[in-house]
Amino acid sequence: MSGAATGAQPDAGATGTSVAGAGNTRARSVHLPAMHLILSDPSCQPLLTGYGREQTLAAARALLAELRGDMLRVANAGGSAPAAAGEITIPAITALLAQRLAQANQSPLRPVFNLSGTVLHTNLGRALLPDCAVQAVAEALRWPMNLEWDIDTGKRGDRDDLVEDLLRELTGAEAVTIVNNNAAAVLLMLDTLADGREAIVSRGELVEIGGTFRIPDIMQRAGATLREVGSTNRTHLHDYANAANTQTALLLKVHCSNYAITGFTKSVEVAELAPLARERQIPLAVDLGSGTLVDLEQYGLPHETTVRETIAAGADLVTFSGDKLLGGPQCGIIAGRADLIARIKRNPLKRALRVGKLTLAALAPVLALYRAPDLLPERLTTLRLLTRPAADMRAQAQAILPLLQRALGADYDVRDEAMTSQIGSGALPVDLLPSHGLTVRAAAGSRVSDALGVLERRLRALPIPVVGRVAQDALWLDLRCLDADHQQRFIAQLEALAV
Incomplete structure (x- = not known):
């Protein structure tokens, strides 16, 4: 069937539309x-009930116009009409309309299905919420x-109060506020504290x-003026000290997301920088990026500095994301x-960047899970995926x-192989997790x-689209994120791959 027919076509009348080839009387x-x-x-x-009369009528008009156009093009080209009278039935038309x-x-x-090997995949929505958060949002x-x-x-309150006590308990902070993402948190912090003044950052x-x-x-x-200090690979405490002046509003440290500098390097840790910040009475802010609330080493994962x-x-202020390691x-x-x-x-x-009730409804039960860190790997979806044993994925x-x-046939060669996953979203960029999955190559x-x-x-x-990754002349399907609850749905649609 062709696309939209060119030229205006009248609606079918009471007796319908008859089409015959003008140049072919037979x-x-x-x-x-x-x-x-x-x-x-x-x-x-069922279409009128489900989609309404207006939408169904518009779709039917478009479909009939396309059918007329198809038949006219065939007939005017001297061929036979595509179907005999009565063969284009109303049930056939409504079946097309339904589609x-x-x-x-x-x-x-x-x-x-995220089989890319990246657990916190930004393009796929990052962290999956545990059931308690899903129910709270509903x-x-x-x-x-x-x-x-x-x-x-019985009076007006502050929406941050809904999670502030929990976050203070989990982070040791005096106070907190919530905005719609970590980029907004950094922007709001800088706009408040450094507008029209300098903020010092290592190159x-x-x-x-x-x-x-x-x-x-x-x-x-x-509105902040960037004051760069140090070099790309090495920055020292005296670089900050020499740069600080009466125009300095903030000392800012930024988590290095998605990359790592190795070799001849030097950076100034928060504990080293804090005495200088207190001496000069300049706030010290840290953009942690991912931001974890627990020591991941206790679960067999690489260490990431906690809030x-x-x-x-x-640190006087710390900014971090809710949908990454948290x-x-x-x-x-x-x-x-x-x-x-x-x-x-x-x-x-703050009002422009604040979050709504759905975000807070999801965040509160997730934070509450951290009160039982020994149960976290089984209750927090992200941690459960990150700590999933390779043996489970191998069996899968x-x-x-x-x-x-069987679905792909003899044109493809499928193997189960060991592979490595990554955490994603800038968290621990050089650390890989042992994983297992399937590789598919073109058969000889x-x-x-x-x-x-x-x-x-x-x-x-x-x-349900399947997202893998192509590398080394193979399609890699990492099974780390294929939850056991979804495995049957994945298998059920494999038949659709058969040709």
Whole structure:
């Protein structure tokens, strides 16, 4: 069937539309049913109920116009009409309508199977929420909530209060405030404390992360003047001391996301910088980026500096994300000194950057899980995926392999192989996790041109698209993020790959 027909076409009349080839008197006439007959047919009633009359009518008009256009082009070219009278039935038309309406009403935000090997994949939504958070969000969707209303006093409250006590308990901070992501947290902090003044940053920490978020650009937007110190690979305490002056509003340290500088390097730790900040009475702020609330080493993962460690080392303010290692919803958290947080909350930008009830509904139960750190690997989805044993993934790969091989046929060679996962979203960028999964290569003598490209597109076209990665002449399907609860849904749609 062709695309939209060119030229205006009238709606089918009471008796329908008859099309015959103008240059071919032997072409058989084909009738399209009248619109009122289509809409009144029992097969169309579920569409009217589900999609409404206006949308169904518009889709039916477009479909009939395309059918007319197809038939006219064939008939005028001297060929036979594509179907005999009566063969284009109303049930056939409503079946096509059902497909089109379903496709048009499908949400553009769809679930996918993340087999890329990156757990906190920014393009795939980062952290998956645990069930307690999902249930809390569902409740917040159904009910009015005490977002900014104090139940005890019956007066207006502060939405940050809903999670502040928990965050103070978990981080050791005096106060906190929440905005919509960590970039917003950095922007708000700089705009409040350094607008029209200088902020000192090491040259080795002038990072750019995904989406071209650059520290110098954010500082410029916030009205702060960047004062670079040190060199790309080495910065010393005296570099900060020599640069500090009466115009200095902030000493800023930035977590190096997505990369690591190795070799002949030197950076100044928070504990080294804090005495200078106190001596000069300049706030010391740290952008942790990912920001974990627990020591990951106790779960067999590489160490990442925690928010509590950073505040204990002398940071006055710490900014970090909610949807990375913390394992919660997208948000940015600013924690630290009460007087500085109070200034930040008075900034008019705070209202523009604040979070809504759904974010807070999800964040509160996730934070509550951290009160039982010994149970965290089984309750917090992100940590459960990061600590998943390679043996479990190996068993999963061996169970799926014959099913995938059968679906793909002799043109492809499927193997189970050891591989490595990464945490993602800038967290521990050089640390890899032992994993296991499936690799798919073009088989010797494969009849498929661009076999891996074809397969990747076929996987993305599945009802739940599958996201892998192509490297070393193979498609790698890392099973770390294939939850056992979703394995059967993954297997069930493999049949759609068969050709």
